[in-house]
Amino acid sequence: MGTVWGWVSDRWEVVVLAVLAVAPLVIPALGGALGGQVTTLFIYCILALGLNVMVGYTGLLHLGIAAFFGIGAYVLAILTVPTFPFQIGWLAAAAVSIAVTAGIGLALGAPTLRLRGDYLAIVTLGFGEVAKVTLRNLEQVTGGMKGLNPVPPPGAGVTVAGTDLGLAFAVDPRWFYYLTLASLAGVVWAMRRLENSRLGRAWVAVREDELAASAMGISATRVKLSAFAMSSAVAALAGCLYAASLSTTADPNAYDFNRSILVLCAVILGGLGSIPGTLLGVAILVGFDTVLAPWADSLIQQLNINPSGSSLLSFSGWRLAIFGIALVLVMRYRPEGLIPSRRLAAELHGDQR
Amino acid sequence: MPILEVNDLQAGYGPITALHGVSFDVEEGELVAIIGANGAGKTTLLMAISGIVPALSGAVLYRRRSITGLAAHVIMRQGIGHCPEGRRIFSRLTVQENLELGGFTQRDRWQLRRDIAEACELFPVLGTRMTQVAGTLSGGEQQMLAVARALVGRPKVLLLDEPSLGLAPLVVRQMFDVVGSLTARGITIVLVEQNARAALALAARAWVLEAGRVTLAGTGKELAADPRVRAAYLGE
Structure with a gap:
């Protein structure tokens, strides 16, 4: 038993990936609304892994990740919707979007790198609000509150074996399920590689002690900028997938402060700097929000427990309260997160590895 | 000169x-x-x-x-290597990781391994603590780690x-x-x-x-x- 469990815990990514890859074949509901919800969950996992680069590895508090998520979605939309003359195809647009968003991350990072802790948090928070308001007010470009649509599905116009890929995406949500799952798997793989790379070590060194890191020949400025860029790029990828799966950017409020906080809470709840922790945190918080809460609401409706429609009796009405209580409990009893990175656990409990 | x-x-x-x-x-x-x-x-x-x-x-x-x-x-x-006041080791990382960061500028992995081994020869106790989290070392060991980490960077000065x-007096002598x-x-x-x-x-x-x-x-x-x-x- 022990060895089986050891094998599984060493390769948890492979096991989870295999289960998720087979799931749509055995659970027909994943071909319907549930598939869309799980797709959204995967997208948030990607977003959270991006945020984790800054908050977890590099120790920079970022309160505006949703802005980069949104910028990624809007740049993709501008390059693909019929109202603009570009329409360069999803893949190329996603690549441009990721590069542009990473550049915007650098542009925000460069002047603010001297700031630490709370001050950086305030700047990123402010940037998040500015970005949202700009998206709303720049109507000629962003469509204002209507957002930009229709964002064509990936592969629109590309025909494989007589079927238009775009059409396949539009008809069957399982295409998006697999696209986002594959993207998530790619991001997890890349993060694993990064953790053990020179850059990953430099992120951690700067988080732990900037002065000592510079005495090791590490340029704190460059290291922090790279974390900004990497975070923004991954958030942009999530944004591209999001806009494509909804076939619209949705309105700018989809990328507001609440979204940033939700993702930040997921990372903290799961375990700062921990890949499995981040994924679990998202699965719990966002899964609760996008899968469990709507399901519980519809159940309450079906059972006719709440005929007056009072929010006190609806599950969604209690959503934020439950979030809050859950976070307080986790921080009280397990401050390093549900699946902590080894380092944080060591510090908070003084264990040896 | x-x-x-x-x-x-x-x-x-x-x-x-x-x-x-x-x-x-x-x-x-x-x-x-x-x-x-x-x-x-x-x-x-x-x-x-x-x-x-x-x-x-x-x-x-x-x-x-x-x-x-x-x-x-x-x-x-x-x-020019600098072993700063107050040790400034990366206390949440292991001894091994601390030493590897000391050799951050060394891109040749084999050379880095040799440099770490050499630094551990000077402070043999570190060699036995490689997987331990640095913050849990004793004060003397932490200081040894700080010096060893600086040496892994192969300073001229x-x-x-x-x-x-x-x-402790005995450790001071050794240092x-x-x-x-x-x-x-x-x-x-x-x-x-x-x-x-x-x-x-x-x-x-x-x-x-x-x-x-x-x-x-x-x-x-x-x-x-x-x-x-x-x-x-x-x-x-």
Whole structure:
């Protein structure tokens, strides 16, 4: 038993990936609304892994990740919707979007790198609000509150074996399920590689002690900028997938402060700097929000427990309260997160590895 | 020709000037000591040399070329290692990870492995603690790790800030033995110490720092025999 469990815990990514890859074949509901919800969950996992680069590895508090998520979605939309003359195809647009968003991350990072802790948090928070308001007010470009649509599905116009890929995406949500799952798997793989790379070590060194890191020949400025860029790029990828799966950017409020906080809470709840922790945190918080809460609401409706429609009796009405209580409990009893990175656990409990 | 030359260096923090024009020089392969009381500016001097604190005026020359005003990581990459005051080890990381970060600039993995093995030869206890989280080491072991980490970066000149601070007498001896042996490896040492007796015994030359100025200079022996030094720093 022990060895089986050891094998599984060493390769948890492979096991989870295999289960998720087979799931749509055995659970027909994943071909319907549930598939869309799980797709959204995967997208948030990607977003959270991006945020984790800054908050977890590099120790920079970022309160505006949703802005980069949104910028990624809007740049993709501008390059693909019929109202603009570009329409360069999803893949190329996603690549441009990721590069542009990473550049915007650098542009925000460069002047603010001297700031630490709370001050950086305030700047990123402010940037998040500015970005949202700009998206709303720049109507000629962003469509204002209507957002930009229709964002064509990936592969629109590309025909494989007589079927238009775009059409396949539009008809069957399982295409998006697999696209986002594959993207998530790619991001997890890349993060694993990064953790053990020179850059990953430099992120951690700067988080732990900037002065000592510079005495090791590490340029704190460059290291922090790279974390900004990497975070923004991954958030942009999530944004591209999001806009494509909804076939619209949705309105700018989809990328507001609440979204940033939700993702930040997921990372903290799961375990700062921990890949499995981040994924679990998202699965719990966002899964609760996008899968469990709507399901519980519809159940309450079906059972006719709440005929007056009072929010006190609806599950969604209690959503934020439950979030809050859950976070307080986790921080009280397990401050390093549900699946902590080894380092944080060591510090908070003084264990040896 | 001195490998490191400090000319009339002034440095400080914000409105406070901690160094009021300090000059000294080190020959290649030499061990020199800077001694002085708390707050004399010893730590500031090392930090100004390694670029952590910006110099207000004056110059630092390394192999006759000015390194004044360069960023800390650039100065380190030129060959000036700094083992900062208070150890500053990465306490949440393992001993192994600390040493690997010490060799961050070494891109050849095999060379890095050799450098780490070599540093562990100097402090054998570290070799037995590689997977331990550094914050759980004893104070002496943490100091050894700090010095070993600086050595993995293969410095030509090593700035050592109070390597004996807070250590048990037996460990202090061991530490000074290692520091004294480093010059045989071709490493030039600038040793900052409050333990003046031990530092002067090792140092070819030494400078006494008081309130940000050099007040005395000479060979280690001369200073150890100087009545002013004996009264103020050797407790006699």
